[in-house]
Amino acid sequence: MKVSLEFKLIFCLFSILILTGFQQISDDNTYVNDLKTWHQKRIESLKAENGWLNLAGLFWLEVGKNSFGADPKNNVVFPAGKSVPLLGYFTLKNGEVWVDIEPSAKVSVNKAPVTSLKIFPADHNIVLESGTLRWFVIKRGTKFGIRLRDLESSELQHFAGVKTYSIDPKWRIEAKLEPATTDKKIAITDVTGQTSLQTSPGTLVFSIDGKEHRLDAVESEEQLFILFADQTSGKETYGAGRFLYAEKPNERGTTILDFNKSINPPCAFTTFATCPLPPKQNRLSIAVTAGEKNYGNH
Known part of the structure; x- marks a missing residue:
């Protein structure tokens, strides 16, 4: 039986789509498993001797x-x-x-x-x-x-973990660093009411559902540190916002903001911490349904 060229092309295209789909599933599964491992280490750090759960x-x-x-x-x-x-x-x-x-x-x-x-x-x-x-x-x-x-x-002793949103790869977003043109300082106020000026390398610009958003970053050793609040703050997530860390930008000036790694500040776990609060420009107009949810009543 002769097989037409058209049929062969359709079959090849179908095979490519199937393989691509399998690869995508495999990549997504790897990402989810990596996130679960990361979160487990996060829980272990909270319970460690130098963690936040034993503050008295x-x-x-x-x-x-x-x-x-x-x-x-x-x-x-x-x-x-x-x-x-x-x-x-x-x-x-x-x-x-x-x-x-x-x-x-x-x-x-x-x-x-x-x-x-x-x-x-x-x-x-x-x-x-x-x-x-x-x-x-x-x-x-x-x-x-x-x-x-x-x-x-x-x-x-009574710690039973931290609830999180379901892991969703859509919240792993590429951001472009808009470098500060001068020695930029951001005023960061903590829960004790004291304000300090923190060095900022610039503003991270990214899009979600076609809309542009901006977050000022500060330096934290070899990473970027972002304090942010969003429309879930005070509802499903901690009222004073969350923390997010990101790698420093590559040679193209881009980095990845993985909001699935958004974490509660120490003040969510204890009244004996002195957490920094998000600056007003880092209050997003959207609901970031990713990362850690609120914990306890602090």
């Missing part, structure tokens, strides 16, 4: 001597039953923080007992330990605070 306190120091321990009369009050009544004193003076430990208290750094030590500033982050508690100094603007962790915190 944030205490702003006064200039001078600050007593700390479980006694409610202290300047810095640690959780009841987690330490002795008086562990010692923090002293804040001239931008330095020292700690002096009571002789009867057991406090260590890297398993080595501590009696008196300058803990800020230091060449590295000094973490003090007592039982399940860990604490260290943070600086926000002109304020100095003690951030406390409890490795057996109730938030950590």
Whole structure:
């Protein structure tokens, strides 16, 4: 039986379409599996010792001597039953923080007992330990605070994961960086009300459903960091917006914004974080139904 040239062409075209479809399915499955692996690592980072779920306190120091321990009369009050009544004193003076430990208290750094030590500033982050508690100094603007962790915190023990939207490749979008023509600074305000100027390499320009959108980025080590809010904020997602990281632009000036990797800021998980808020120009007019949904009631 003779097969017409037309039939052969149709068959070849059909075969190509089938193979292309299979390739697309395979690519989509790989993408979804990669996203699931990425999100699992994200969950593990939240639960880690340096994650956000075990925060148990944030205490702003006064200039001078600050007593700390479980006694409610202290300047810095640690959780009841987690330490002795008086562990010692923090002293804040001239931008330095020292700690002096009571002789009867057991406090260590890297398993080595501590009696008196300058803990800020230091060449590295000094973490003090007592039982399940860990604490260290943070600086926000002109304020100095003690951030406390409890490795057996109730938030950590009752954590059951973070809900997300279904993974959708349509939210993996190419964006063009519109470089800043000058030394561009963006005013970023955090939840404590303090504002700092952050260096911005420029504005990321992208399209969704044929409409152009713009987001200012700031620098974060070897990545771009984007604070954004959208029409899901305060409804299905965290009210103060979400975070998104992206690779720095390639030689063509483009990068990928994968909104499936949009994550909650630390303040969604704890009241003891000092999260930055999206600048007003980073409030999108659309609903970004991708990435993490709201968590808890913080």
